[in-house]
Amino acid sequence: MADKMFCYQCEQTAGGIGCTRAGVCGKSPETAALHDLLMHTLKGIALYAVEGRKVGIVDHEAAVFTNESLFATLTNVNFDEDRFPPLINKAVEYRDKLRDRVKAAGGKVDFSDDAATFKPAPDKAGMIAQGVTRGFKADSDDQDIVSLKHTLLFGLRGVAAYADHAHILGKENDEIYKFVAEGLAATLNPSLTLNDWIGLVLKCGEINLKTMELLDAANTETYGHPVPTKVPLGHKAGKAILVSGHDLKDLEEILKQTEGKGIFVYTHGEMLPTHGYPGLKKYPHFYGHYGTAWQNQKKEFAEFPGAILMTTNCIQKPAESYYNNIFSTGLVGYPGVKYIADKNFGPVIDKALELPGFTSDLNGKEVMCGFARNAVMSVADKVIDAVKSGAIKHFFLVAGCDGAKPGRNYYTEFVEKTPKDTIVLTLACGKFRFFDKDLGDIGGIPRLLDVGQCNDAYSAIQIAVALAKAFNCSVNELPLSMILSWYEQKAVAILLTLFHLGIKGIRLGPSLPAFITPNVLDTLVKTFDIKPISTPDEDLKAILG
Ligand code: SF4
Ligand code: SF3
Numbered sequence: 001m002a003d004k005m006f007c008y009q010c011e012q013t014a015g016g017i018g019c020t021r022a023g024v025c026g027k028s029p030e031t032a033a034l035h036d037l038l039m040h041t042l043k044g045i046a047l048y049a050v051e052g053r054k055v056g057i058v059d060h061e062a063a064v065f066t067n068e069s070l071f072a073t074l075t076n077v078n079f080d081e082d083r084f085p086p087l088i089n090k091a092v093e094y095r096d097k098l099r100d101r102v103k104a105a106g107g108k109v110d111f112s113d114d115a116a117t118f119k120p121a122p123d124k125a126g127m128i129a130q131g132v133t134r135g136f137k138a139d140s141d142d143q144d145i146v147s148l149k150h151t152l153l154f155g156l157r158g159v160a161a162y163a164d165h166a167h168i169l170g171k172e173n174d175e176i177y178k179f180v181a182e183g184l185a186a187t188l189n190p191s192l193t194l195n196d197w198i199g200l201v202l203k204c205g206e207i208n209l210k211t212m213e214l215l216d217a218a219n220t221e222t223y224g225h226p227v228p229t230k231v232p233l234g235h236k237a238g239k240a241i242l243v244s245g246h247d248l249k250d251l252e253e254i255l256k257q258t259e260g261k262g263i264f265v266y267t268h269g270e271m272l273p274t275h276g277y278p279g280l281k282k283y284p285h286f287y288g289h290y291g292t293a294w295q296n297q298k299k300e301f302a303e304f305p306g307a308i309l310m311t312t313n314c315i316q317k318p319a320e321s322y323y324n325n326i327f328s329t330g331l332v333g334y335p336g337v338k339y340i341a342d343k344n345f346g347p348v349i350d351k352a353l354e355l356p357g358f359t360s361d362l363n364g365k366e367v368m369c370g371f372a373r374n375a376v377m378s379v380a381d382k383v384i385d386a387v388k389s390g391a392i393k394h395f396f397l398v399a400g401c402d403g404a405k406p407g408r409n410y411y412t413e414f415v416e417k418t419p420k421d422t423i424v425l426t427l428a429c430g431k432f433r434f435f436d437k438d439l440g441d442i443g444g445i446p447r448l449l450d451v452g453q454c455n456d457a458y459s460a461i462q463i464a465v466a467l468a469k470a471f472n473c474s475v476n477e478l479p480l481s482m483i484l485s486w487y488e489q490k491a492v493a494i495l496l497t498l499f500h501l502g503i504k505g506i507r508l509g510p511s512l513p514a515f516i517t518p519n520v521l522d523t524l525v526k527t528f529d530i531k532p533i534s535t536p537d538e539d540l541k542a543i544l545g
Pocket of ligand 2: 076246269270294313314400401402428429430453454455487488490491
């Protein structure tokens with residue numbers, strides 16, 4: 001049977017090769033085709049954006065639009081096919097306007113690439129047909145080049161996501177826009193060599209570091225530096241709203257708009273670390289955390305007695321029982337899920353008031369969050385002394401995405417088995433495999449430190465850099481091992497940043513990306529000593545000796 005689509009951007013891709021009938025994530029072939037056509041059009045914009053800069057033309061709006069559109073095609077963000085035709089038309093409009101400006105300024109515009117010239121079909125069905133022939137399978141050169149090209153494209157989706165978060169909080173860096181355009185345009189250049197591609201992929205890691213630094217500044221300048229904070233996992237009797245995803249501004253809006261309404265606000269998934277921000281934790285009705293990682297949402301959301309808001313990834317097809325209670329905003333979309341475009345969350349609030357809410361208090365467990373770079377560095381002397389005295393023997397960064405595969409139990413077991421004289425730093429939704437475990441402390445320093453969301457990877461990097469500085473060595477020489485889990489494209493961007501920083505010996509799981517060819521993997525192994533995870537016992541033995 002002919003393939004209906006091709007997507008292999010995430011860890012759960014079908015058979016470890018590619019989704020060809022429908023996405024394991026639930027993405028339909030039609031939505032996949034529209035994602036592909038939008039991506040294709042963004043490459044067209046990029047060609048003119050790169051040429052425009054040579055003649056002094058920078059289209060800021062088109063650059064912001066490009067990042068938003070890239071974010072919309074990230075795994076588990078937008079499954080709503082009706083949202084894409086307007087985006088594709090808008091992209092073509094940006095492309096053609098930019099072409100005319102570049103032409104008027106004397107720049108090069110005579111591109112014959114289809115991405116630079118194609119005309120969108122007048123309707124959704126026609127666009128789907130156009131997208132089918134313009135997807136990832138259309139790249140047909142050397143397989144290793146295709147592998148690196150797609151690594152770049154997926155890395156750019158991650159960069160775009162982080163840049164979009166920063167932009168929402170008013171922080172931008174033109175260098176990011178410039179590179180996103182250069183990277184997208186490069187994918188249309190058939191004369192680039194394998195070495196050029198390796199350079200571009202590493203440069204993507206460098207730009208992602210700058211992007212994450214920008215996002216860190218956006219978050220901390222807006223909401224203050226996170227402080228260690230106890231977060232209840234129970235609930236309060238009363239009406240309830242659950243906020244999921246990664247967007248701090250949306251959460252703040254919900255908190256503001258629910259003030260005095262008798263509604264408690266709970267976090268879900270990657271929103272857990274937001275409890276540590278002074279600018280958010282000040283709201284008395286910002287109560288606790290509910291549920292675990294994204295892949296458990298069908299069960300957990302069905303049991304939540306209030307309204308639910310998805311601000312970014314990862315949304316899954318809602319079950320009938322809560323279809324009417326879930327809302328999306330920003331770039332998130334799911335067919336039939338009510339979309340809030342204007343950040344007036346009145347409909348979410350009305351729904352929360354209409355639903356029963358929790359009928360009694362539940363004093364459940366508590367977990368700690370807020371160990372971002374500022375909090376950890378404020379006790380740096382204590383940490384350094386503990387390392388010098390031998391009280392802390394090793395640090396593990398067990399970080400990254402969660403997912404549905406049973407093999408992800410590795411991370412739970414790994415953390416459970418870490419010796420008592422070691423510290424576990426964690427970030428992103430993979431932490432839900434072990435976030436509520438009581439690992440104790442070492443001289444008052446908790447053994448499990450939650451650095452934040454995947455969006456806070458910069459914070460973990462800064463902690464590692466500070467430790468290396470204190471011990472006058474490189475990060476690779478620290479008693480620090482990185483045990484990473486990946487799922488979507490933000491994790492790809494972070495991995496490229498770690499390569500850019502020259503970090504060696506990363507253990508990656510639960511499986512390696514399908515878009516990495518054996519030759520590219522071989523280069524990564526030789527250069528960065530990257531390894532797949534094996535078993536917790538074997539890996540701990542290999543690390544600790
Ligand atoms: Fe498949 Fe992942 Fe693509 Fe979804 S995002 S279609 S699961 S590869
Ligand atoms: Fe998780 Fe989707 Fe990647 Fe932010 S919420 S880490 S998977």
